Amino acid sequence: MIGLAVMAWLTVLICYGGNWVLGQCMIERPLVVGLVAGLLMGDVKTGVIIGASLEAIFMGAVNIGGAISAEPVTATALAVAFTVGAGIDQGAAITLAVPVGVVTAFLSIFMNNVFLAFFAATFDKMAAEGNEKGLALQHFVLWFVKYAAFGLIAFLGVYLGAEPVAAIVNQIPANVMNGLNAVGALLPAVGMALLLQMLWSTELSIYFFLGFTLYQYLGLPMIAIAVLGVIIAVASALRDKEIFDLTKKGLATQAVSNDSVTSDEEDFFA
Incomplete structure (x- = not known):
């Protein structure tokens, strides 16, 4: 299970961190994250299917300024890992993973507004001194620390949670599981409704x-x-x-x- 957890961590680092280090190239979208997670975890078909489902859910989620509605990368990585590694049904995995995206969004707000704020004065000092090497070094070190921290959520979620979640899911009655699958099927409709609310x-x-x-x-x-x-x-x-x-x-x-x-x-x- 630790290998699967490492793949989930690497997925978040590549897609979430790589999206910004390359200038927001949109590889943080669930469809791309699902593909990357599927490639790393050995099940591309499942990764793409889950990524497409989560793309419909998070399509209407827009981050404005410092407000972050949800973070889809961690949710997608966890959903793919739960399905591939723990054998959980896709609908249930999506339903269980989506709230993690909301939790990760709170961590993102903390990292951006609190943790990284401590280094603002250092950046200003290096810029005033013309220390380009120091600026570049601190930039990329903080980039790695920030997105590695996000990846830890996916890592711990898979390493500590996949087997317990699978055990819990196996004990869930069939009618409750059908309800979870129905909710998972309705979530894309909610995402499309959020998108239509803005574009209507x-x-x-x-x-x-x-x-x-x-x-x-x-x-x-x-x-x-x-x-x-x-x-x-x-x-x-x-x-x-x-x-x-x-x-x-x-x-x-x-x-x-x-x-x-x-x-x-x-x-x-x-």
Whole structure:
């Protein structure tokens, strides 16, 4: 189990820490984290499936300023580890792992606002002295310490919690387990609802109902609906560009006409 715990720690360090050291390249998204965890833990299919499920859940989670809604990397790593290592059902593993993301978010707030604040004066002093090597060294040391600490949550969660969690899950009655699986299946809907709450527009709502109708009543696969969405988006963009060009051309013609009238008036009164 310690090997699986190390893989969970490494997943968090690579995806959560690597996301920022490379300039927020979005490898902290659950879909990518699930792939990385699956590669490290030896079950890519399970990792991608769990990552896609958690992507739908955390898609609407947006961090604004110092406020952090949830941290999906640790939750994804734990869910994959619980499923691969402890044999827990995917729905139950997702349901158990999601609250860990909220706990990790509190740790992130503490690390950013309390722990790292102690080193602000040192950074300012090195910057004033022009000590570039010292700045780089302290930056990367603190980077490792910070994200290694986040990885410890995943490590301890797998090392200390996988077997007890698996034992507890095995004692759970079938009807309760069905409830956990149902909750796990509903969580992506909650994530999509959070996303729609931010993006909902009366003008664009017709496309949402169009996609729902195509999937629910016509039985089209998601890939086909996505392709249709891309076609509609491209057609709308081309139409908007044409309208913009016509409007711009009309304004330019009107400006030339106004200049001509002004010139004629100046010639008349000259």
